[in-house]
Amino acid sequence: MKRRILLQAILAGTLGVHLYAAAALPVVEVYKNPSCGCCTxxxxxxxxxxxxxxxxxxxxxxxxxxxxxxxxxxxxCHTAIVQGYAIEGHVPASDIKRLLAEHRKVKGLAVPSMPLGSPGMEGNRSDPYDVLLVKTDGSYSTYHHYNGK
Structure with missing residues:
Protein backbone atom coordinates (compact mmCIF):
# COMPACT_ATOMS: atom_id res chain seq x y z
CA MET A 1 0.00 0.00 0.00
CA LYS A 2 2.77 2.43 0.93
CA ARG A 3 4.60 1.67 -2.33
CA ARG A 4 1.49 2.47 -4.35
CA ILE A 5 1.02 5.80 -2.56
CA LEU A 6 4.70 6.64 -3.05
CA LEU A 7 4.52 5.73 -6.75
CA GLN A 8 1.39 7.87 -7.20
CA ALA A 9 3.10 10.80 -5.51
CA ILE A 10 6.17 10.46 -7.72
CA LEU A 11 4.06 10.25 -10.87
CA ALA A 12 1.94 13.21 -9.83
CA GLY A 13 5.05 15.25 -9.11
CA THR A 14 6.65 14.34 -12.43
CA LEU A 15 3.47 15.08 -14.35
CA GLY A 16 3.13 18.38 -12.52
CA VAL A 17 6.66 19.39 -13.50
CA HIS A 18 6.00 18.53 -17.15
CA LEU A 19 2.71 20.43 -17.17
CA TYR A 20 4.40 23.45 -15.59
CA ALA A 21 7.25 23.33 -18.11
CA ALA A 22 4.80 23.16 -21.03
CA ALA A 23 2.81 26.08 -19.67
CA ALA A 24 5.87 28.17 -18.82
CA LEU A 25 6.56 29.36 -22.39
CA PRO A 26 3.99 31.52 -24.17
CA VAL A 27 2.53 30.90 -27.62
CA VAL A 28 4.44 32.41 -30.53
CA GLU A 29 2.20 33.56 -33.39
CA VAL A 30 4.10 33.43 -36.69
CA TYR A 31 3.09 35.22 -39.90
CA LYS A 32 4.72 33.61 -42.92
CA ASN A 33 4.30 33.01 -46.60
CA PRO A 34 2.79 29.54 -47.23
CA SER A 35 5.62 28.48 -49.56
CA CYS A 36 8.58 29.49 -47.40
CA GLY A 37 10.57 26.44 -46.28
CA CYS A 38 13.06 28.28 -44.07
CA CYS A 39 10.17 29.75 -42.07
CA THR A 40 8.94 26.21 -41.46
CA CYS A 77 10.90 36.46 -44.46
CA HIS A 78 8.59 36.08 -41.45
CA THR A 79 7.35 38.04 -38.45
CA ALA A 80 6.13 36.74 -35.12
CA ILE A 81 4.59 38.12 -31.96
CA VAL A 82 5.06 36.72 -28.45
CA GLN A 83 3.84 38.42 -25.26
CA GLY A 84 3.67 41.75 -27.10
CA TYR A 85 7.20 41.50 -28.51
CA ALA A 86 7.77 41.44 -32.26
CA ILE A 87 10.23 38.83 -33.51
CA GLU A 88 11.50 39.45 -37.04
CA GLY A 89 13.35 36.77 -38.93
CA HIS A 90 15.49 33.86 -37.79
CA VAL A 91 15.95 34.81 -34.12
CA PRO A 92 17.23 31.88 -32.01
CA ALA A 93 14.84 30.58 -29.35
CA SER A 94 17.44 31.24 -26.63
CA ASP A 95 17.38 34.97 -27.40
CA ILE A 96 13.57 35.04 -27.33
CA LYS A 97 13.59 33.29 -23.95
CA ARG A 98 16.16 35.77 -22.65
CA LEU A 99 14.06 38.75 -23.79
CA LEU A 100 10.93 37.29 -22.18
CA ALA A 101 12.81 36.81 -18.89
CA GLU A 102 14.18 40.38 -18.94
CA HIS A 103 10.77 42.09 -19.41
CA ARG A 104 12.35 45.00 -21.28
CA LYS A 105 10.33 47.87 -22.71
CA VAL A 106 11.25 47.38 -26.37
CA LYS A 107 9.54 46.51 -29.66
CA GLY A 108 11.33 43.18 -29.98
CA LEU A 109 14.16 41.35 -31.72
CA ALA A 110 15.22 41.11 -35.36
CA VAL A 111 17.63 39.15 -37.51
CA PRO A 112 17.60 41.03 -40.81
CA SER A 113 17.75 39.12 -44.07
CA MET A 114 18.24 35.36 -43.86
CA PRO A 115 21.77 34.62 -42.58
CA LEU A 116 23.15 31.17 -43.27
CA GLY A 117 23.52 29.17 -40.08
CA SER A 118 20.68 30.90 -38.22
CA PRO A 119 17.76 28.71 -37.06
CA GLY A 120 15.86 27.54 -40.13
CA MET A 121 18.81 28.42 -42.38
CA GLU A 122 21.14 25.61 -41.34
CA GLY A 123 23.35 24.05 -43.97
CA ASN A 124 26.97 23.62 -44.99
CA ARG A 125 27.90 27.18 -44.07
CA SER A 126 27.34 29.38 -41.04
CA ASP A 127 27.91 33.11 -41.44
CA PRO A 128 28.29 35.62 -38.60
CA TYR A 129 25.10 37.53 -37.78
CA ASP A 130 23.59 39.77 -35.14
CA VAL A 131 20.32 39.57 -33.27
CA LEU A 132 19.18 43.16 -32.93
CA LEU A 133 17.21 44.65 -30.04
CA VAL A 134 14.60 46.97 -31.55
CA LYS A 135 13.80 49.83 -29.21
CA THR A 136 10.45 51.60 -28.88
CA ASP A 137 11.64 54.53 -31.02
CA GLY A 138 12.66 52.18 -33.87
CA SER A 139 16.38 52.44 -33.21
CA TYR A 140 18.28 49.25 -32.50
CA SER A 141 21.44 47.81 -30.99
CA THR A 142 23.17 44.45 -31.01
CA TYR A 143 21.54 42.06 -28.55
CA HIS A 144 23.62 38.99 -29.38
CA HIS A 145 26.38 38.35 -31.91
CA TYR A 146 26.87 34.93 -33.48
CA ASN A 147 30.33 34.28 -34.96
CA GLY A 148 29.42 31.62 -37.49
CA LYS A 149 31.73 28.73 -38.35
Whole structure:
Protein backbone atom coordinates (compact mmCIF):
# COMPACT_ATOMS: atom_id res chain seq x y z
CA MET A 1 0.00 0.00 0.00
CA LYS A 2 2.77 2.43 0.93
CA ARG A 3 4.60 1.67 -2.33
CA ARG A 4 1.49 2.47 -4.35
CA ILE A 5 1.02 5.80 -2.56
CA LEU A 6 4.70 6.64 -3.05
CA LEU A 7 4.52 5.73 -6.75
CA GLN A 8 1.39 7.87 -7.20
CA ALA A 9 3.10 10.80 -5.51
CA ILE A 10 6.17 10.46 -7.72
CA LEU A 11 4.06 10.25 -10.87
CA ALA A 12 1.94 13.21 -9.83
CA GLY A 13 5.05 15.25 -9.11
CA THR A 14 6.65 14.34 -12.43
CA LEU A 15 3.47 15.08 -14.35
CA GLY A 16 3.13 18.38 -12.52
CA VAL A 17 6.66 19.39 -13.50
CA HIS A 18 6.00 18.53 -17.15
CA LEU A 19 2.71 20.43 -17.17
CA TYR A 20 4.40 23.45 -15.59
CA ALA A 21 7.25 23.33 -18.11
CA ALA A 22 4.80 23.16 -21.03
CA ALA A 23 2.81 26.08 -19.67
CA ALA A 24 5.87 28.17 -18.82
CA LEU A 25 6.56 29.36 -22.39
CA PRO A 26 3.99 31.52 -24.17
CA VAL A 27 2.53 30.90 -27.62
CA VAL A 28 4.44 32.41 -30.53
CA GLU A 29 2.20 33.56 -33.39
CA VAL A 30 4.10 33.43 -36.69
CA TYR A 31 3.09 35.22 -39.90
CA LYS A 32 4.72 33.61 -42.92
CA ASN A 33 4.30 33.01 -46.60
CA PRO A 34 2.79 29.54 -47.23
CA SER A 35 5.62 28.48 -49.56
CA CYS A 36 8.58 29.49 -47.40
CA GLY A 37 10.57 26.44 -46.28
CA CYS A 38 13.06 28.28 -44.07
CA CYS A 39 10.17 29.75 -42.07
CA THR A 40 8.94 26.21 -41.46
CA UNK A 41 12.44 25.30 -40.26
CA UNK A 42 12.41 28.23 -37.82
CA UNK A 43 8.99 27.18 -36.49
CA UNK A 44 10.38 23.67 -35.86
CA UNK A 45 13.36 25.23 -34.04
CA UNK A 46 10.98 27.11 -31.72
CA UNK A 47 8.92 23.98 -31.06
CA UNK A 48 12.06 21.95 -30.31
CA UNK A 49 12.94 24.61 -27.74
CA UNK A 50 9.64 24.39 -25.87
CA UNK A 51 7.49 27.02 -27.55
CA UNK A 52 3.98 26.39 -28.80
CA UNK A 53 3.68 27.98 -32.24
CA UNK A 54 0.57 29.13 -34.06
CA UNK A 55 1.29 29.67 -37.76
CA UNK A 56 -0.69 32.17 -39.82
CA UNK A 57 -0.01 31.78 -43.52
CA UNK A 58 -0.33 35.19 -45.15
CA UNK A 59 0.39 36.64 -48.58
CA UNK A 60 2.51 39.52 -47.29
CA UNK A 61 4.33 39.00 -43.95
CA UNK A 62 5.82 42.49 -44.24
CA UNK A 63 2.37 43.91 -43.41
CA UNK A 64 2.78 42.38 -39.94
CA UNK A 65 6.34 43.69 -39.61
CA UNK A 66 4.94 47.20 -40.09
CA UNK A 67 1.96 46.53 -37.79
CA UNK A 68 4.30 45.44 -34.97
CA UNK A 69 6.65 48.40 -35.43
CA UNK A 70 9.75 46.73 -36.84
CA UNK A 71 11.56 48.99 -39.34
CA UNK A 72 11.45 47.68 -42.91
CA UNK A 73 15.26 47.88 -43.08
CA UNK A 74 15.38 45.03 -40.53
CA UNK A 75 13.06 42.83 -42.58
CA UNK A 76 13.26 39.12 -43.13
CA CYS A 77 10.90 36.46 -44.46
CA HIS A 78 8.59 36.08 -41.45
CA THR A 79 7.35 38.04 -38.45
CA ALA A 80 6.13 36.74 -35.12
CA ILE A 81 4.59 38.12 -31.96
CA VAL A 82 5.06 36.72 -28.45
CA GLN A 83 3.84 38.42 -25.26
CA GLY A 84 3.67 41.75 -27.10
CA TYR A 85 7.20 41.50 -28.51
CA ALA A 86 7.77 41.44 -32.26
CA ILE A 87 10.23 38.83 -33.51
CA GLU A 88 11.50 39.45 -37.04
CA GLY A 89 13.35 36.77 -38.93
CA HIS A 90 15.49 33.86 -37.79
CA VAL A 91 15.95 34.81 -34.12
CA PRO A 92 17.23 31.88 -32.01
CA ALA A 93 14.84 30.58 -29.35
CA SER A 94 17.44 31.24 -26.63
CA ASP A 95 17.38 34.97 -27.40
CA ILE A 96 13.57 35.04 -27.33
CA LYS A 97 13.59 33.29 -23.95
CA ARG A 98 16.16 35.77 -22.65
CA LEU A 99 14.06 38.75 -23.79
CA LEU A 100 10.93 37.29 -22.18
CA ALA A 101 12.81 36.81 -18.89
CA GLU A 102 14.18 40.38 -18.94
CA HIS A 103 10.77 42.09 -19.41
CA ARG A 104 12.35 45.00 -21.28
CA LYS A 105 10.33 47.87 -22.71
CA VAL A 106 11.25 47.38 -26.37
CA LYS A 107 9.54 46.51 -29.66
CA GLY A 108 11.33 43.18 -29.98
CA LEU A 109 14.16 41.35 -31.72
CA ALA A 110 15.22 41.11 -35.36
CA VAL A 111 17.63 39.15 -37.51
CA PRO A 112 17.60 41.03 -40.81
CA SER A 113 17.75 39.12 -44.07
CA MET A 114 18.24 35.36 -43.86
CA PRO A 115 21.77 34.62 -42.58
CA LEU A 116 23.15 31.17 -43.27
CA GLY A 117 23.52 29.17 -40.08
CA SER A 118 20.68 30.90 -38.22
CA PRO A 119 17.76 28.71 -37.06
CA GLY A 120 15.86 27.54 -40.13
CA MET A 121 18.81 28.42 -42.38
CA GLU A 122 21.14 25.61 -41.34
CA GLY A 123 23.35 24.05 -43.97
CA ASN A 124 26.97 23.62 -44.99
CA ARG A 125 27.90 27.18 -44.07
CA SER A 126 27.34 29.38 -41.04
CA ASP A 127 27.91 33.11 -41.44
CA PRO A 128 28.29 35.62 -38.60
CA TYR A 129 25.10 37.53 -37.78
CA ASP A 130 23.59 39.77 -35.14
CA VAL A 131 20.32 39.57 -33.27
CA LEU A 132 19.18 43.16 -32.93
CA LEU A 133 17.21 44.65 -30.04
CA VAL A 134 14.60 46.97 -31.55
CA LYS A 135 13.80 49.83 -29.21
CA THR A 136 10.45 51.60 -28.88
CA ASP A 137 11.64 54.53 -31.02
CA GLY A 138 12.66 52.18 -33.87
CA SER A 139 16.38 52.44 -33.21
CA TYR A 140 18.28 49.25 -32.50
CA SER A 141 21.44 47.81 -30.99
CA THR A 142 23.17 44.45 -31.01
CA TYR A 143 21.54 42.06 -28.55
CA HIS A 144 23.62 38.99 -29.38
CA HIS A 145 26.38 38.35 -31.91
CA TYR A 146 26.87 34.93 -33.48
CA ASN A 147 30.33 34.28 -34.96
CA GLY A 148 29.42 31.62 -37.49
CA LYS A 149 31.73 28.73 -38.35
Missing amino acids: GWVKHLEQNGFTVKVQEVANPSDYRAKFGIPNTLGS
